[in-house]
Amino acid sequence: MSQQTAGTLTTETKRSSRPGGTLYRGREGMWSWVLHRVTGVAIFFFLLVHVLDTALVRVSPEAYNAVIGTYQTPIMGLGETALVAAIVYHAFNGIRIILIDFWSNGVKYQKLMFWIVIGLWVITMLGFAPRHLMNVFGH
Amino acid sequence: MSTATLEATTDAAAANTTSTEPMSDDPTLRPFTVTFIIRRFDPDTGDEPKWQDFDVEMYATDRVLDALHKIKWEQDGSLTFRRSCAHGVCGSDAMRINGRNRLACKTLIKDLDISKPIYVEAIKGLPLEKDLVVDMEPFFASYREVQPFLVANSAPATPGKERIQSAAQRERFDDTTKCILCAACTSSCPVFWTDGQYFGPAAIVNAHRFIFDSRDDNAAVRLDILNDKEGVWRCRTTFNCTDACPRGIQVTKAIAEVKQAILRGKA
Numbered sequence: 001m002s003q004q005t006a007g008t009l010t011t012e013t014k015r016s017s018r019p020g021g022t023l024y025r026g027r028e029g030m031w032s033w034v035l036h037r038v039t040g041v042a043i044f045f046f047l048l049v050h051v052l053d054t055a056l057v058r059v060s061p062e063a064y065n066a067v068i069g070t071y072q073t074p075i076m077g078l079g080e081t082a083l084v085a086a087i088v089y090h091a092f093n094g095i096r097i098i099l100i101d102f103w104s105n106g107v108k109y110q111k112l113m114f115w116i117v118i119g120l121w122v123i124t125m126l127g128f129a130p131r132h133l134m135n136v137f138g139h
Numbered sequence: 140m141s142t143a144t145l146e147a148t149t150d151a152a153a154a155n156t157t158s159t160e161p162m163s164d165d166p167t168l169r170p171f172t173v174t175f176i177i178r179r180f181d182p183d184t185g186d187e188p189k190w191q192d193f194d195v196e197m198y199a200t201d202r203v204l205d206a207l208h209k210i211k212w213e214q215d216g217s218l219t220f221r222r223s224c225a226h227g228v229c230g231s232d233a234m235r236i237n238g239r240n241r242l243a244c245k246t247l248i249k250d251l252d253i254s255k256p257i258y259v260e261a262i263k264g265l266p267l268e269k270d271l272v273v274d275m276e277p278f279f280a281s282y283r284e285v286q287p288f289l290v291a292n293s294a295p296a297t298p299g300k301e302r303i304q305s306a307a308q309r310e311r312f313d314d315t316t317k318c319i320l321c322a323a324c325t326s327s328c329p330v331f332w333t334d335g336q337y338f339g340p341a342a343i344v345n346a347h348r349f350i351f352d353s354r355d356d357n358a359a360v361r362l363d364i365l366n367d368k369e370g371v372w373r374c375r376t377t378f379n380c381t382d383a384c385p386r387g388i389q390v391t392k393a394i395a396e397v398k399q400a401i402l403r404g405k406a
Contacts, residue, residue: 022235022238022258022260023238024235024238024239024263024327024329024379025237025238025239026327026329026377026378026379026382027378027379027382028378029376029377029378029379029381029382029391030329030377030378030379032377033329033375033376033377097376100376100395101376101395101398106395107376107389107391107392107395108392110376110378110391
């Protein structure tokens, strides 16, 4: 540690290659929104595929069964876990957003409500995931 | 320290020798080296912005603005940034410090983790002009659009020229009168980064200041301006603006109140 007066040190400027910009360090509010958007887009693409495969029953019940049969794999089982995780978060956080918009104290308690959403998500997934994964990998 | 005070009452000379010791032990009085990594952009070369390191001797009581001054005055005169009052009133020196929008003149070194370098870069979402300076024109354009001035066409309620306002009526919009137009909120908004047409938190805050002012007659007009695809409904309640505001304005709350006023058709 230099004990000289508070002047600037001899300039030794290093040029380094760092990313173009840093990520904005938002707090709970920003990350809840990012998660909400990501899960929302994921659910949208699931629904798109889901409408298509369900519509196959109009083509023929055999075609429907053939496509649904291909879903009975461990990978799709894990995908279903991810889907439920996304929907559960999106649903609980959706209630949080409604409360922020329409409850007079919603803005004040938004951080607390975010952690409640995470808590409810953990509880729901603890109930769902083991049971579901036992079904997927148990047979 | 208490022993030094005791000795001072009995032996002045002894007190002198002991009282100089704690002075130099006081960490706030000792300078230390802080590394700043600043995102530089030179429009003349047109090169991509680059990060540049500067080592500066700082005191704990110094601010990030003091570091920028030292760099500009003693190391590299080409470093470009805005500042005017340097005391958190003019709103010139909003920048991204360690990834969050802050005023350089209100961010103390002791509040930052100096074991790691301090990253300083320009605010996001507005056109970068040079180093830490951005083009504020789009920001002020949306500010002007919400009519940020008193419109009082009707005759005062009471005889005379005065427009009487109760303390409670003044309190209604007190929070949003504090805005200094530094753009820390607007440039912290993820919606504004991707959609420059969005009015942004600052414009809505300044509309709020007049919408809820009992002396103003143009609340309906302002609500109509903000009841737009690019108005308050673009807000996604990320609360970045509330976190960024150097004046502590509850920005997201103000936007929520404007939303409610539009829904109910009255201020």
